Amino acid sequence: MLELKDIRWRLPEGEEILKGIDLTVPDGKLTVVTGPNGGGKTSLAKIIAGLYEPCGGSIILNGEDITSMDITERAKKGVAYAFQQPVRFKGLTVRDLLELSAEEKLSEDRICSLLGEVGLCAREYMDREADSSLSGGESKRIEIATVLARKNADMLVFDEPEAGIDLWSFSNLITAFERLKSEGSRSLLVISHQERIMEIADHIAVIADGKVTAQGSREDILPRILKGDTRSKCPLGKTRKEEC
Amino acid sequence: MNEITGQLLKVVSDWDGGSFKGAYNIREDSGCAGRQSSENIKIEPKNDNPGIVIKISAKAQKETVYIPACITKGGVDDLVYNDFIVEDGADVIIVAGCGVHSDDEEESRHNGIHRFFIGKNAKVLYKEKHIGTGKGSGAKRINPVTDVTMGENSYMEMDTIQISGVTSSDRSTSARLGAGAKLVIRERLMTDGNETAKSVFDVTLDGDDSGVDLVSRSVAKGNSYQEYKSVINGNCRCTGHSECDAILADNGRVNAAPALNASSLDASLIHEAAIGKIAGEQIIKLRTLGLTEEEAERKIIDGFLK
Numbered sequence: 001m002l003e004l005k006d007i008r009w010r011l012p013e014g015e016e017i018l019k020g021i022d023l024t025v026p027d028g029k030l031t032v033v034t035g036p037n038g039g040g041k042t043s044l045a046k047i048i049a050g051l052y053e054p055c056g057g058s059i060i061l062n063g064e065d066i067t068s069m070d071i072t073e074r075a076k077k078g079v080a081y082a083f084q085q086p087v088r089f090k091g092l093t094v095r096d097l098l099e100l101s102a103e104e105k106l107s108e109d110r111i112c113s114l115l116g117e118v119g120l121c122a123r124e125y126m127d128r129e130a131d132s133s134l135s136g137g138e139s140k141r142i143e144i145a146t147v148l149a150r151k152n153a154d155m156l157v158f159d160e161p162e163a164g165i166d167l168w169s170f171s172n173l174i175t176a177f178e179r180l181k182s183e184g185s186r187s188l189l190v191i192s193h194q195e196r197i198m199e200i201a202d203h204i205a206v207i208a209d210g211k212v213t214a215q216g217s218r219e220d221i222l223p224r225i226l227k228g229d230t231r232s233k234c235p236l237g238k239t240r241k242e243e244c
Numbered sequence: 245m246n247e248i249t250g251q252l253l254k255v256v257s258d259w260d261g262g263s264f265k266g267a268y269n270i271r272e273d274s275g276c277a278g279r280q281s282s283e284n285i286k287i288e289p290k291n292d293n294p295g296i297v298i299k300i301s302a303k304a305q306k307e308t309v310y311i312p313a314c315i316t317k318g319g320v321d322d323l324v325y326n327d328f329i330v331e332d333g334a335d336v337i338i339v340a341g342c343g344v345h346s347d348d349e350e351e352s353r354h355n356g357i358h359r360f361f362i363g364k365n366a367k368v369l370y371k372e373k374h375i376g377t378g379k380g381s382g383a384k385r386i387n388p389v390t391d392v393t394m395g396e397n398s399y400m401e402m403d404t405i406q407i408s409g410v411t412s413s414d415r416s417t418s419a420r421l422g423a424g425a426k427l428v429i430r431e432r433l434m435t436d437g438n439e440t441a442k443s444v445f446d447v448t449l450d451g452d453d454s455g456v457d458l459v460s461r462s463v464a465k466g467n468s469y470q471e472y473k474s475v476i477n478g479n480c481r482c483t484g485h486s487e488c489d490a491i492l493a494d495n496g497r498v499n500a501a502p503a504l505n506a507s508s509l510d511a512s513l514i515h516e517a518a519i520g521k522i523a524g525e526q527i528i529k530l531r532t533l534g535l536t537e538e539e540a541e542r543k544i545i546d547g548f549l550k
């Protein structure tokens with residue numbers, strides 16, 4: 001279980017982005033974090049993975065305070081993070097990245113399985129370099145696969161996994177999330193605006209203007225989001241900068 | 245051959261300690277430590293200069309010939325001229341490579357001048373590894389000169405690696421391609437300390453539908469300095485691509501100057517050059533997989549030079 005307690009974060013210039021986030025991601029469940037652009041969702045995901053250091057608050061993973069741990073330590077504790085913007089590597093192949101993720105040599109069947117889950121034909125991709133020769137959608141799907149390959153991770157964080165991928169691959173992604181949910185051994189935190197992802201969530205939290213404006217079960221929150229009444233300050237679809 | 249040659253051969257020729265199979269010529273401290281021809285690959289000494297002539301018959305198909313050169317002590321200034329004559333339709337793998345070792349203060353140097361005459365429809369894979377070893381302060385220098393003439397529809401792939409220990413290298417490669425010929429060059433280079441490495445490539449595309457693809461990847465660490473110059477001359481309907489990617493670390497310096505000369509409307513030539521440190525986001529990504537910063541850097545460099 002991941003517990004975020006009063007997480008605060010500000011830009012180096014001083015602007016406060018997260019203004020005291022309290023959020024719990026239960027074991028074996030899929031929690032979706034949604035909300036308007038610029039509301040602080042990606043900042044929160046990066047704080048969980050250790051890319052950003054919070055100004056205040058604490059992060060508790062399976063009962064252990066990981067707030068002061070760096071990126072590597074958190075990864076070893078079981079946090080996996082899929083970047084919204086995938087990183088390209090000249091020289092490292094898709095196979096290299098998946099094997100680094102899995103911390104072991106992978107059979108071709110296993111690589112096929114991982115890439116198949118994100119809608120890629122493995123034979124064509126496993127020995128390709130993960131560089132700019134891949135399209136944005138291909139890179140994004142490989143990025144997601146690197147998280148699926150993390151067998152020792154039990155807290156999987158996906159930052160807008162739907163961005164840049166086609167509908168067919170998106171369907172595969174939904175299936176993969178459902179499989180992970182049914183296995184029940186990993187917790188998923190997905191930053192998303194996609195209704196189809198929210199439809200398979202166990203819990204949904206809405207973050208706007210740096211605060212959790214609503215959270216609860218899918219049955220409770222999703223209808224309210226669709227009606228547009230989860231806003232505390234900013235309506236969904238408007239950016240933080242805009243007039244609320 | 246002596247023990248140091250054996251150690252160098254393990255690196256530059258992937259020698260397993262047994263006997264070489266097929267044709268080979270092992271050069272040791274300007275002498276011959278072993279030579280053998282095969283049915284399809286004949287190796288003969290040159291009459292005019294130090295060196296050998298390697299004649300590869302059309303019957304050679306996927307056959308390998310080993311031509312390593314080893315300098316095992318300081319004070320050796322080796323100069324060798326090797327000619328490779330590849331008959332029409334032959335298909336050969338040439339494992340060259342050079343190891344320079346010095347345990348004293350004297351400089352050791354290998355100057356290898358290789359000429360290739362590649363016949364029509366022939367195929368050549370040329371593999372060359374360079375390494376410098378030994379605790380001596382004497383400089384270890386390797387200066388390869390390669391000149392290639394490629395016949396119609398021939399194919400050559402040059403795979404060159406220089407990873408560590410060579411105080412200075414000065415590589416000069418020139419090629420002239422006939423119609424339909426394809427040349428692929430892959431250079432991987434890492435320098436450290438006060439090492440310097442210079443690579444000059446000059447490729448002339450003379451025959452319609454000829455093409456060259458030249459990619460150099462390098463890492464400059466410590467106070468080392470690298471120079472990369474490439475010139476592709478397109479004189480006909482042809483394609484040319486040169487790419488120089490370099491990673492800088494510490495106080496490493498790289499000077500890259502790719503050049504293109506087109507004298508035909510149908511020449512299609514491209515060059516790319518990128519120099520910079522390892523992207524921070526690459527290190528962060530690998531750290532999110534559980535690697536430390538040092539492990540991530542090493543993995544990125546190893547992959548880059550793989």
